[in-house]
Amino acid sequence: MQVVKLSLNKANKIPIEADTVTPDNFAGKTKEEIEAILVWYGNGQCPLGDFFTVEVEGSDSAENTKIVFEGNVSRVKRIGQGMSAGEIEINGNVDMHCGFAMKGGKIVINGDADSWLGCEMKDGEIILNGNASYYVGSGYRGESCGMRGGKITINGNARDYLGEHMCGGEILVTGNVGLLPAISNNGGTIVIEGNATMPASEMKNGTVIIKGEISDMLPSYKEDGTEEVEGVTYRKFVGDVNAGGKGMLLIK
Amino acid sequence: MRMSEILIKNANVCDPAQGINCETMDLCIRDGKIVESVSESAEVIDAAGRLTMAGGFDGHTHSAGKINVGRFMNPNDARRTLVPGLSGPEARTEKTRAQVGYNTPNTYAIGYRYAKLGYTTICEAAIPMLAARHTHEEFKEIPILDKMGLSLFGSNWQVMEYVRDKEPEKLAAYVAWGLKASRGYGVKIVNAGGGEAWGWGKNVSGLYDPVPNFDVTPAEILMGLAEANEKLQLPHSVHVHCNNLGKPGNYETTIETMKMFEKVKPTVDRQALHVTHVQFNAYAGTSWRDFETGAPMVADYLNGANHLTFDLGQVIFGPAVTMTADGPVEYANSRMLHEKWSNQDIELEDASGVVPLSYSPKSFINAVQWAIGIELALLVEDPWKIMFTTDSPNGGSFVNYPEAFTYLMSAKKREQVISGFGKMALDRMVLPGLDRELSFYELAIMTRSMQSKMYSRPEKGNLKVGSDADVAIYDIITSDIDPSVEHEKVKQAFSGAAYTLKDGNIVVKDGKIEATPMGRTYWVNAKVPADIDSAMNKDTDIKFKKYYTVSKSNYMVEDSYLPNPVEIRTEGAF
Numbered sequence: 001m002q003v004v005k006l007s008l009n010k011a012n013k014i015p016i017e018a019d020t021v022t023p024d025n026f027a028g029k030t031k032e033e034i035e036a037i038l039v040w041y042g043n044g045q046c047p048l049g050d051f052f053t054v055e056v057e058g059s060d061s062a063e064n065t066k067i068v069f070e071g072n073v074s075r076v077k078r079i080g081q082g083m084s085a086g087e088i089e090i091n092g093n094v095d096m097h098c099g100f101a102m103k104g105g106k107i108v109i110n111g112d113a114d115s116w117l118g119c120e121m122k123d124g125e126i127i128l129n130g131n132a133s134y135y136v137g138s139g140y141r142g143e144s145c146g147m148r149g150g151k152i153t154i155n156g157n158a159r160d161y162l163g164e165h166m167c168g169g170e171i172l173v174t175g176n177v178g179l180l181p182a183i184s185n186n187g188g189t190i191v192i193e194g195n196a197t198m199p200a201s202e203m204k205n206g207t208v209i210i211k212g213e214i215s216d217m218l219p220s221y222k223e224d225g226t227e228e229v230e231g232v233t234y235r236k237f238v239g240d241v242n243a244g245g246k247g248m249l250l251i252k
Numbered sequence: 253m254r255m256s257e258i259l260i261k262n263a264n265v266c267d268p269a270q271g272i273n274c275e276t277m278d279l280c281i282r283d284g285k286i287v288e289s290v291s292e293s294a295e296v297i298d299a300a301g302r303l304t305m306a307g308g309f310d311g312h313t314h315s316a317g318k319i320n321v322g323r324f325m326n327p328n329d330a331r332r333t334l335v336p337g338l339s340g341p342e343a344r345t346e347k348t349r350a351q352v353g354y355n356t357p358n359t360y361a362i363g364y365r366y367a368k369l370g371y372t373t374i375c376e377a378a379i380p381m382l383a384a385r386h387t388h389e390e391f392k393e394i395p396i397l398d399k400m401g402l403s404l405f406g407s408n409w410q411v412m413e414y415v416r417d418k419e420p421e422k423l424a425a426y427v428a429w430g431l432k433a434s435r436g437y438g439v440k441i442v443n444a445g446g447g448e449a450w451g452w453g454k455n456v457s458g459l460y461d462p463v464p465n466f467d468v469t470p471a472e473i474l475m476g477l478a479e480a481n482e483k484l485q486l487p488h489s490v491h492v493h494c495n496n497l498g499k500p501g502n503y504e505t506t507i508e509t510m511k512m513f514e515k516v517k518p519t520v521d522r523q524a525l526h527v528t529h530v531q532f533n534a535y536a537g538t539s540w541r542d543f544e545t546g547a548p549m550v551a552d553y554l555n556g557a558n559h560l561t562f563d564l565g566q567v568i569f570g571p572a573v574t575m576t577a578d579g580p581v582e583y584a585n586s587r588m589l590h591e592k593w594s595n596q597d598i599e600l601e602d603a604s605g606v607v608p609l610s611y612s613p614k615s616f617i618n619a620v621q622w623a624i625g626i627e628l629a630l631l632v633e634d635p636w637k638i639m640f641t642t643d644s645p646n647g648g649s650f651v652n653y654p655e656a657f658t659y660l661m662s663a664k665k666r667e668q669v670i671s672g673f674g675k676m677a678l679d680r681m682v683l684p685g686l687d688r689e690l691s692f693y694e695l696a697i698m699t700r701s702m703q704s705k706m707y708s709r710p711e712k713g714n715l716k717v718g719s720d721a722d723v724a725i726y727d728i729i730t731s732d733i734d735p736s737v738e739h740e741k742v743k744q745a746f747s748g749a750a751y752t753l754k755d756g757n758i759v760v761k762d763g764k765i766e767a768t769p770m771g772r773t774y775w776v777n778a779k780v781p782a783d784i785d786s787a788m789n790k791d792t793d794i795k796f797k798k799y800y801t802v803s804k805s806n807y808m809v810e811d812s813y814l815p816n817p818v819e820i821r822t823e824g825a826f
Contacts, residue, residue, distance in 0.1 A: 141327040142329070143328040161564040243590070
């Protein structure tokens with residue numbers, strides 16, 4: 001087991017793009033080697049050691065590597081981008097694009113996450129013990145497929161466009177979500193335990209379960225009997241008819 | 253920066269304009285022009301027997317203007333890296349600006365990447381006159397290349413009124429004024445009348461279907477504009493995107509349009525008609541179910557006709573972005589493919605639409621489309637009638653030209669692609685039975701030489717003494733290579749020129765950008781008798797007062813938009 005602890009020396013105003021901070025990249029590296037890893041800062045690259053105090057215990061492969069951020073990293077973006085194994089724990093708030101396109105491993109955030117959490121994620125797991133911002137598990141701008149696999153659990157609320165263009169995988173939100181969750185999605189499962197507004201618009205495929213209240217239910221869904229999931233009976237809607245969709249929207 | 257003298261030694265020159273077919277010789281350059289000889293002090297480039305051609309000339313590409321709509325509809329295109337070295341994000345260097353994109357690259361990338369392919373001149377295929385400023389603003393930011401653009405006249409109210417009222421002289425005056433207003437090089441007609449019909453949610457169904465509210469037919473618009481084009485003695489013929497584009501069975505309309513132009517007498521030594529991206533207009537069948545190639549019929553007609561040129565509009569498998577003034581076609585595309593759709597109304601002038609799509613070899617329709625482009629190139633015997641294009645990025649991005657060249661030069665390469673097609677696709681094409689393979693000489697004709705005559709730019713597309721010193725040297729020893737077998741090598745060589753020279757400046761060396769000089773913009777100033785001009789202006793004044801959202805004085809593209817203009821004056825035959 002290798003544990004790498006990163007503590008931000010001083011809160012930064014200009015964002016740091018930390019797409020090199022992954023267990024894949026840290027595995028087997030010494031403190032000095034990790035400090036020398038470059039991250040983008042503004043329009044130039046700087047070594048990680050310029051911003052963080054790095055502590056390393058042990059040396060191991062990526063799947064046995066854990067990176068722990070102590071405190072807020074609310075201006076550090078792209079943590080865990082493309083990671084395939086291992087674990088990242090963030091004990092504070094994190095900036096945008098955390099877990100972007102991750103392929104495996106686990107990210108646990110004990111704080112809030114900014115937009116684009118887990119977007120274009122392929123596999124692995126993200127657990128957010130806090131609130132998420134916009135576009136959780138969605139696609140890159142203009143792309144027709146967002147999250148394809150893996151699981152995102154949000155123990156809190158999420159804002160608008162949750163799971164936009166999602167094609168696979170699973171998102172669970174224990175709190176409320178904002179506008180248009182599951183917009184244009186084409187697969188996967190989204191479970192929202194709280195409330196939602198205008199869910200599943202232009203949905204082509206996939207399943208959306210909303211256990212709380214719905215505001216502004218869209219008219220372009222066909223009611224099609226009921227469906228039982230884990231012992232609970234829901235009203236079943238199929239659509240979005242406007243998009244020729246065959247998605248399933250389950251509501252109370 | 254300009255070197256005054258350059259000697260290119262041991263160049264294996266392929267210059268069809270002079271009938272030179274891969275002969276090793278020296279080329280002399282002084283002050284940006286090809287000359288007979290240079291002094292001892294000339295800088296020497298050793299071509300070492302490699303294939304040397306004039307700079308490429310893409311006479312139909314969407315590289316400035318509408319492409320910008322494609323950019324903002326497809327932000328994801330910025331990160332596409334499908335063609336290594338010619339697509340995707342690239343950080344700035346000391347010599348180049350940052351680059352992104354594939355189908356819709358940023359302006360700088362367009363200049364650099366064309367230059368890497370050995371191209372030095374491009375013609376933007378559609379300038380909506382009302383938005384011409386934008387086109388020229390993009391031209392300004394496309395480095396290296398010489399540029400020109402074709403202005404859209406095919407659904408223009410003033411044009412249609414003059415055609416209806418049988419006022420050919422005023423029509424010619426209006427075309428001359430429009431070219432000046434938009435700083436355009438020639439007359440583009442897209443789905444004649446269809447752009448106006450689209451304003452009413454309709455289309456025209458063929459050459460003789462009247463345009464709503466104007467009482468003119470597409471045939472009359474085409475003939476009227478052709479007459480005006482010849483009256484003004486414009487350097488290029490009318491450039492026509494036929495009616496019914498993209499519809500099964502449209503090859504009949506295409507041939508009918510071509511036939512109609514047999515009676516047009518060009519007043520300049522060039523074709524009477526250029527039909528563009530014929531691949532999209534050579535479809536047989538009656539619906540998408542029985543859709544099949546119409547290329548043999550179109551090629552058959554083209555082989556017997558000498559009054560016209562055409563370009564391919566070759567399809568490249570993978571993502572593309574269709575962009576055209578043919579508004580109704582784009583609506584149909586977006587509905588059929590469930591794709592994003594952008595639609596614009598150019599007030600009194602035309603329509604426009606943009607739809608991204610992806611061509612897949614698994615789709616029998618796409619496979620047949622792919623085959624039709626190549627069939628046209630192989631079935632039409634005379635390469636001087638054919639311009640190579642992908643209608644970039646409609647059929648696919650220009651960065652795929654080297655790949656597409658191998659389709660034309662190697663039957664083996666074609667077999668490789670065709671082996672992935674289903675039976676249904678194979679039944680609907682004639683390509684598998686064609687074994688013709690084009691030579692470097694024929695390829696040079698289609699990519700640079702024929703453009704010279706087609707656009708009346710004698711200084712372009714050839715290496716004659718006095719021509720612009722735009723030269724491409726490719727890492728190919730023609731005597732040692734069999735393009736039929738070694739197609740991968742051919743592709744690689746055309747993907748990054750060993751040298752590209754623009755006006756005698758080395759702009760590309762070993763596939764890397766060396767210098768980024770500013771290219772020229774060509775535009776046509778056609779002379780019109782003063783009395784006809786003022787009569788026409790009275791009519792357009794009314795249009796601006798009553799209908800346009802801009803005033804006439806603000807409509808004209810000013811000189812400041814063209815930092816390096818070349819004004820081509822024509823006398824006119826009134």
